[in-house]
Amino acid sequence: MKEVVPQTETGKIVRKTALPVGEYFETVIDAPVAAGKARPGQFVHIRLRGNSDPLLRRPFSIAGAENGKLTILFKKVGRMTAEFAEMKDGAELDVLGPLGHGYDLTRKTGNAFLVAGGYGIAPLLFLARAIREKKLAPKIILIEGARTAAHLVWADKAQAESAWLEFIAATEDGTAGKKGNAVEALAEAMKGKEGDSQMFACGPMGMLGAMHKRWPGVPFQCAVENQMGCGMGLCQGCILPLVPKAGQPLYTRICHDGPVYDGNAIDWDKCPK
């Protein structure tokens, strides 16, 4: 049966901070219903009050939840997020959630590799804390890949946890950390440890597909980013192709069955680029 029942609430912006990169915003929202049940990998579906245009809600990965407050990280990419970026602390929003299924936190391995593509880091610090709490892996390694040093969102936050979290940065232009992408950095870090590791990721489809192809035998859970309609499984708008299996539909609804998937279940070649 369903583990979450969609519920709307009026959330209030507690604190919205523009990150140094400029187009990224860390936002704390007072939303006790969503925050009370949120688990790493789940999302909230947000609508700015009073608007019928833009019409649809927008999904945001939950980056933290405590004391009735949610943290999300968003990037100014379109009209809704442009408006969101202009909103003042104390402003109200319409929050639906938490929605979707989070990361499964039952498997134990020697190493847990968490791989973020850009602001895909949003759920991964939240996840890293949960992995630590549940003692799923003695070694937790977070790898973040970005275009440049300036785009390494929350690298400072990750580095602040260095007592228990190993952080590896990778930038395409080599301005910080290793030169190259997150998958190459993972290959180097995980070399020889594949048999005692599990991978978690959040980021662009290309990165997730590449991880699956390179390490098909390593347990892999990934959160996919996608545009969504309703967020509740009603509209069937956000779908991903699954590896064909008898008796199973060809497509999965990301909002309802995901957004976290077993990386081996998705037919990456058929995903829209």
Next chain:
Amino acid sequence: MSATPDLRVNLGGISLPGPVLLASGTAGYGEELEQVLAEGMIGGIIVKSITLEPRDGNPPPRIVETPSGMLNAIGLANVGVDVFIREKLPFLRGLKIPIIVNIAGFAIDDYVETARRVSSEAGIAGIELNISCPNVKKGGMEFGVEPGPAEEITRRVRAVVKQPLIVKLSPNVTDITVIAQAVKNGGADAVALINTFVGMVIDIEKRRPVLQNGVGGLSGPAIRPLAVRCVWQVSKKVDIPILGLGGIMDGNNAMEFILAGASAVAVGTGTFLDPNMGARVTAGMAEYLRKAGAGTIKEMVGIAHREAK
């Protein structure tokens, strides 16, 4: 202060406990909205289109937002009639609200066979015939844009179903009253006005349509005035009960449809924004009736025609 209005309505022989239905394709088979439906504010659910065989639907992208609306091209993804009856219907019956089953197909015989199988099941309040889906290559809408085929398919399905039959019409026609008259002649008990408008959005970076299907169906507040106009026209010309839908987001929106001649309304895209949209619209309609001193929905149906004279 007048008494609490009676919100019960009758739609072509289907008794509904409230005036607001959940539109086909926006409420699945009820499973995701169990909590909302259990609260008893909803007049009924029109389940996602069922076809004879299961369908995976169109490849992504399937939806795109538009000004005050959205385009969808889901492609009639559904579990097929047999799985629907075996696995989905028992749950729906348990909700204790009127169940209307929407049926789609690609040939008249498909529709007839699907309708026959559904109709023989217990606990079905009505059948809605979808002759207006814009998102499949053949079938679907082609039965809904010419009066001859529209009348024929209605007559053939009417012959095999026991329950009241609603026919959901496409607005993508020159004169919707002609199609409404045709399905009435074919034996329809009511018409649902309207399905989506065919539309397109182009991705100017990729220089191709955003939707993998090319075109999609436009829904949401953007189409509301067009839908109200269709209800008005049919109500004026054809003597058949009307289910009005298209961009309803609150009780006042819904009352426009009632005043234009609809006996009941449905919310569709609105539920995507708020799972409680149906209940909120119902509450808003009740409030309107109270303020108007009206005791029933029925006494408000079509009265804008009188006022317009």
